[in-house]
Structures are given as structure tokens and as C-alpha cells.
Amino acid sequence: xxxxxxxxxxxxxxxxxxxxxxxxxxxxxxxxxxxxxxxxxxxxxxxxxxxxxxxxxxxxxxxxxxxxxxxxxxxxxxxxxxxxxxxxxxxxxxxxxxxxxxxxxxxxxxxxxxxxxxxxxxxxxxxxxxxxxxxxxxxxxxxxxxxxxxxxxxxxxxxxxxxxxxxxxxxxxxxxxxxxxxxxxxxxxxxxxxxxxxxxxxxxxxxxxxxxxxxxxxxxxxxxxxxxxxxxxxxxxxxxxxxxxxxxxxxx
Amino acid sequence: xxxxxxxxxxxxxxxxxxxxxxxxxxxxxxxxxxxxxxxxxxxxxxxxxxxxxxxxxxxxxxxxxxxxxxxxxxxxxxxxxxxxxxxxxxxxxxxxxxxxxxxxxxxxxxxxxxxxxxxxxxxxxxxxxxxxxxxxxxxxxxxxxxxxxxxxxxxxxxxxxxxxxxxxxxxxxxxxxxxxxxxxxxxxxxxxxxxxxxxxxxxxxxxxxxxxxxxxxxxxxxxxxxxxxxxxxxxxxxxxxxxxxxxxxxxxxxxxxxxxxxxxxxx
Numbered sequence: 355x356x357x358x359x360x361x362x363x364x365x366x367x368x369x370x371x372x373x374x375x376x377x378x379x380x381x382x383x384x385x386x387x388x389x390x391x392x393x394x395x396x397x398x399x400x401x402x403x404x405x406x407x408x409x410x411x412x413x414x415x416x417x418x419x420x421x422x423x424x425x426x427x428x429x430x431x432x433x434x435x436x437x438x439x440x441x442x443x444x445x446x447x448x449x450x451x452x453x454x455x456x457x458x459x460x461x462x463x464x465x466x467x468x469x470x471x472x473x474x475x476x477x478x479x480x481x482x483x484x485x486x487x488x489x490x491x492x493x494x495x496x497x498x499x500x501x502x503x504x505x506x507x508x509x510x511x512x513x514x515x516x517x518x519x520x521x522x523x524x525x526x527x528x529x530x531x532x533x534x535x536x537x538x539x540x541x542x543x544x545x546x547x548x549x550x551x552x553x554x555x556x557x558x559x560x561x562x563x564x565x566x567x568x569x570x571x572x573x574x575x576x577x578x579x580x581x582x583x584x585x586x587x588x589x590x591x592x593x594x595x596x597x598x599x600x601x602x603x604x605x606x
Numbered sequence: 607x608x609x610x611x612x613x614x615x616x617x618x619x620x621x622x623x624x625x626x627x628x629x630x631x632x633x634x635x636x637x638x639x640x641x642x643x644x645x646x647x648x649x650x651x652x653x654x655x656x657x658x659x660x661x662x663x664x665x666x667x668x669x670x671x672x673x674x675x676x677x678x679x680x681x682x683x684x685x686x687x688x689x690x691x692x693x694x695x696x697x698x699x700x701x702x703x704x705x706x707x708x709x710x711x712x713x714x715x716x717x718x719x720x721x722x723x724x725x726x727x728x729x730x731x732x733x734x735x736x737x738x739x740x741x742x743x744x745x746x747x748x749x750x751x752x753x754x755x756x757x758x759x760x761x762x763x764x765x766x767x768x769x770x771x772x773x774x775x776x777x778x779x780x781x782x783x784x785x786x787x788x789x790x791x792x793x794x795x796x797x798x799x800x801x802x803x804x805x806x807x808x809x810x811x812x813x814x815x816x817x818x819x820x821x822x823x824x825x826x827x828x829x830x831x832x833x834x835x836x837x838x839x840x841x842x843x844x845x846x847x848x849x850x851x852x853x854x855x856x857x858x859x860x861x862x863x864x865x866x867x868x869x870x871x872x873x
Contacts, residue, residue, distance in 0.1 A: 373788060379795045391802035395812060396656075399664040399677070408663070519640070526644045534655035544662055 358451040362459020365442075370463070381471045385420045386478055389413065392539065393484075403541075406486065406570060413484040414493060414565030415538030417475050421468045421497035422558045425505035426529050428464050430521045433512035437603055444604065453600045457509065457593065464505050465498055472497040479569075487571025496568065499585040500561035506592025513599040532556045537563060557588045616727065620720045624728025625735075627715070645696065646740045649689035650747055656807065657681040670811055671840055682753045683762070683834035684806035686744050690766040690833075691826060692797070693737035694730075694774035699793060702729055703781045706867070716871055723864035730774050730860065737770030738763075754837045762836040765849070769829040772852040775859025776825070782866035800826040828852060 356364070389409065393416075397408030404411060436442040443456055451459075472494040479485060511524065535545060535552070536559040542550060553559045560581040567574040574581055661677035668674050705711035712725055720728075745759040745766075754762070780793065803817075804810075804826035810818050821827050832848040835841060 377791060380791055384795060384798060387799055387802055391807055392656075392660075395808035396660060396664065398812060399667060399808065400660070401663075403663060523640055523644055526648055530648060531651055534651050535659070539655060540659040540663055544659055 358449075358455040359458045359462070362446065362451060362455050363462045366459060366463035367466075370467075381424070381467070382474055385416055385471075385475055388416055389479070389482070393482075404570070404572075409482060410484040410486060410570065411566070412539060413479045413482070414569045415562045417472060417479070417493055417497060418500050418558060418561040418565045419533045419536070419538045420475065421472060421501045422504050422561070423529060423533065424468055424471060425464055425501035426508050426524070428467070429460075429505045429508035430512050430524070431518060433460065433509050434515065434518055434521075437513060438516075443600065447604050453597055453604065457506075457596045457600055460509065461502060461505055461593075464501055468497055468501040469494055485569050487569060489568040489571055492568045493565045496561050496564045496585075499582070499589065500557055503557040503561075503585050503588035503592060506589060506596045510592065510595040510599040513596070513603045532558045537566075557585055560584050616721075616724060620724045621728045621731065623718075624715065624720060624725055625732050627711075628729075628732040643739075645693060645736070646689070646743050648692070649685040649740070649744055652688075653678070653682055653685045653747075657685070667809075669838075669840070670809060673838075673840070675838065678751075679753050679838060680809075680834075681807065682748050682751075683837040684804070684830045686741060686748065686762070686766060686837065687769055687826065687829040687833040688801055688806065689740045689744050690737050690769040691773040691800075691829060693740040694733045694770035695777040695797065697733035697736050698729060698774045698777040699781050700790065702778055703784050703790075705729075706781065706871075707784075712867065712871055722867035722872065723860075725867055726775075726778060726860050726864040729778060730771065733774040733778075734767060734770050737774065738767055741766035741770070748837070755839075758837050758839050762833055765832050765836050768849060768852050768856075769833065772825065772829070772855035772859070775856045775863065777859070779859045779862040779866065782863055782870065800824055804830050806830060825851070825855060 389412070393409035393412050397412075400408040402408070437444075446456055476485070476490065476493060480490075508524070512521075535549070536542070536556045537553065538558075542553045542559060545553060563574040563576070564578065564581050564585075566572070567578070657678035661681065664677040666674050667677050667680050669680070715725055716722070742763065745754075745763060748754045749756050749759050784790065784793075803813075803821055804824060805821065806826075810821050810827065813821060828848040828851040832845055832852070835845045835848075
């Protein structure tokens, strides 16, 4: 018999087999369109930033933010739905699957999707000539950390609410501001001093800086271990919260 | 359009009833109000991030007419047009589809004397309320940031309503063809592609000629041109062409939506 976590992963992948065509667009095409519009289009006016052209500067940011957005998007309606409408988690509870398996099964599924997107994106950006260092091969690892640290707490949130309208608020007040102000499009130093700490709080900023250091072969603003440590901390805290929230919801 | 309305014997009070139902539904949950109001922040955040943040990297930009403006002045009207589009679309796609397919709201409404075309008109009018709240507030922000003058803002407001009507009507027609939530992935992808390539972030003249022609055929381009022309005060006959394009979208979208509601729910 397979491990219960693998069984959950298998179920998620089996469901995805019906949906992958619809998501292919948003996974592979949108980030590239984004690069062309902002990186090439707006980049033509920006010129150089930090010694490289604007396209090369935002590539690592777009990659990290794609992982971030995928992770959040996948942890909202699907998770709430599996509690509320599909009641898949209640079904799993009647089997040897434990709460940790449910959480990890879903996280592994998200990781697989994020990694495929990250590797494809990396290949495409290499064709654009936007990678300046062999360290760029590490960016999928950073993407995985960003995805985990975003997905785990959002799963916990999804398990704790009754109404899906809260997701719209999550997207508008957390996901989009994070994407727009976490150093993806312009350096965080440009933000007013008062709001800068908010950007530091977002796991996305740490992921963006690590990715950027990797693709450009430079050193990040803070020591690597601080960025990575913060991301790991977010993952661990998010996981603990997710497991607790799942356990609580399944008590009914 | 008017003769079309008369021929269909549209009753304003029945259209009003459809709008009223939406107002009543608002009271069912407090979170909906928050969602409604929060929609306004999205374009403002884009304006601050791309317009002001990236704008600081870009510096000034020369418009096709030769005028030199700050990058934020160029991007802001585009974000305004986008907020009119997405405000109207969010109501006439996701919410409309839910009411049509899942909550069976329209089945219930059609059991009353309300007709399909009145549903279409009522839902579009309701979407306009939402879209106008967004664009009105956004214009206030633009005036406050000095990105446009109060007079031009007043002139642009009806244009944003036309943009909302056009996208709302077409969105509603598209929603009647949706098979399930998965199809919305295509819709949001299309919406996002329009958002990126309609002369929103860089002038369309920068694109390769083929791409430029393609962009000029798409709807958000006309919305952005119309709104930008009014907001920055660059008036020309071309704006009438942009407005005509949007009016055609309203007429075609509404007619098709009503026909589809009739076919799927009344047949």
C-alpha cells in the first residue's frame, strides 16, 4: 500500500488530469506575455537598472511572483471546496489518511505544478538572454520555498472560513499588493520608508531577492541565510497553522 | 437601440425590479460589501506600483502627438479604463453565470412577468452601478494626485460608463456560452492579455506593425484611447470612432445576451 500522503497526491493529480488544458494558458503563457509587455515594452523606456537591462532585472521577480500567485490561487477555492462542497477531506478522514497527509498531499501537488512552471519559464527566459549567471539553476528551489510559504498559510485560511468572498479580499489586500510592491517591478528602496517594512514581511520579497541574486550572479540585499531562513520560518509556521486549521475543521 | 427597446416592449419598472433584486441580495452578507468596495483598490495599487514606482525608473514619455508627460500621466487613464472594464465584467461574468446556472435566480425571475431582455438590461445597469463607483473614486484619486484636471475628469466619467456598458454587455453575452467554471480561465486569460497589450503600459506605436494592427482591432484599446484622450485633454475626431466601437459592443452584447437567455431558460 502506498503512503497516505502519496495517495492524497495521487488523487489531486488524477483530478488535475481533467483540468490541465485549461490551466496551461495561465501557467505558461501569461508569465511570458507579462515579460513581453512590461519587460520589453516598458523596459524600452526604463533602460538599465542595477547594471542590467530591465527585462533581465524583472525576470527573477516575475518567476517568484508566478510561484507565489499559483500557490495562493491553488490553495483557496479548491481547499474550501473540498471541505464545504465536495467534502473530500471528510471522506479522507474515514480512511487511514491523517491530517498531515491531507495538507502535505495538497502541498506536494502545488509544488509539482509550480516546479513545472518554473522550469519552463527558466528555459524561456534563457532564450530571451535574461539569465546572467549559472546560479540561475537555483531559482526553481527558491520558487518552491516561496510557493510553500504562501500556500501553507492560505490553506489554513481557506480551512477557517465559511464564505468564499473572503478570497477576493485575500487577493486584493494580500496577493496583489505583495506582487506589486515586493520588488518585482521596481526596487523596494523606492517605497516610502514607512511602508518598506511591509514589503520585508512578505515572503515574496525574500524570494524575489534570492532569485534575482541567482539569475544576475550578485549578492542579495540581506545575507542569503537571512532571506532563506525567513522563508523557511514562514513555511514552518504556515504548515503548523494549516494542520491545526484542518484538524479543527474536521472535528464537526 | 431605442426602436429595439420599444419593439421589445421594455418596462422600466420590470428592469428596475431586476436591479432591485441585486440591491436586496447585497444585504445577505456583509462580506459582499467589502468585496465590492475593495475592487476599487486594485487599479489604484497598479497605478501606484507601475505608474509611480516603475514611472520613477521610466521618467518622461513622449506621446504620439508630441507632448511630453510623466509616465504616471500616461498609465493612469489606462488603469481607469481597465477598472471600468473589470468592474463591469466581474458582475456580468462570474456573478451573472452563478445566477444563471447555479442559484437559478433567472429561472425564478422569468417565472414573473420579467422578460429576458429586461433581465439583460437590469443586470447590465447593476453592473454599471458597480463600475461607476470604481471609476468615480479612481477619478477622484487621479485629480488628488494631480494626474488630471477636475474638468477633464468630469468629461471622462461618461466615457468610463460607456466602457463599462460595452464590456458588461459583451461579458454577459459570453457568460451565456460558458459551460463551467473552467471556461472562465480562458476569459480571465483573455482579459489579462487585453490588459497587458492595449496601449496600457507602453504606446501601441512601439509594437511591430502586425501586432499594432491586431491591437487596434481589440476592444480595450478603444476604451483606453477614448478615456486617455479625454483625461489628458487631447481631443480628436478619432475619439468618435473609439466611442462608436464601444457602442456597437453594447448593442451586440445586449441583443445576444437576451437571445441566449431566452433560448437557454425559456425554451
